Amino acid sequence: MENVVLALFLFLMVATVGLGLWEPRRWGKKRAGLVSGTGRPAPPGARCESVLTIAPPPRAFWDERGWHCVRQDGCLLYTGEYRIRDRRTRQVQRFPGCVRVRGPQVETYIASPPAAVRHHPKGPCFQYLDGSWFRLHWHHAPRSADEAILYVERILDEAVNGTGRDL
Helix, strand or coil: CCCHHHHHHHHHHHHHHHHCCCCCCCCCCCCCCCCCCCCCCCCCCCCCCCCCCCCCCCCCCCHHHCCCEEEEEEEEEEEEEEEEEEECCCCCEEEEEEEEECCEEEEEEECCCHHHHHHHHHHHHHEECCCCCCCCCCCCCCCCCHHHHHHHHHHHHHHHHHCCCCC
16 A cells, blocks of 8 residues: 555656646756746746736727727717816816817817806817807817817816916
8 A cells, every 4th residue: 555655656746747837946056047936948038037017008098088989981089078177176077078080180079168168268269069069179289089188178177277377
């Protein structure tokens, strides 16, 4: 019985070492060039001391804010909400919006902007279309939907929170 147990133990040790599941300690010898825990040689030029960190690709601002993008009639149409925080009430105000990107041209729309926008230096840039929709006229056109969304939110924040009146 003891021989069977010993034989089974030796078999399991040889099998785990052969599969790289267990590595016997070798006292006094450095194992440079081996991938830690595997006993296998590292690829040429690899450094065993470095740790590889895999980060997710950066997301666009419109995606971070929950806007949606669809391709429609040869252009990209982004729909979502411009969001700002009213510093007095500490509540988030939301305004439906749309950004249309056609080649290098970026058109920005907002529905029902706050009345405070009229007193902002950029207030005249909000051109009334119909219903509750306004189109933002640009002096310097944005290069992307992200720039357009960030700029509109900055104007809304300045108008609602009382900054930027002296621009």
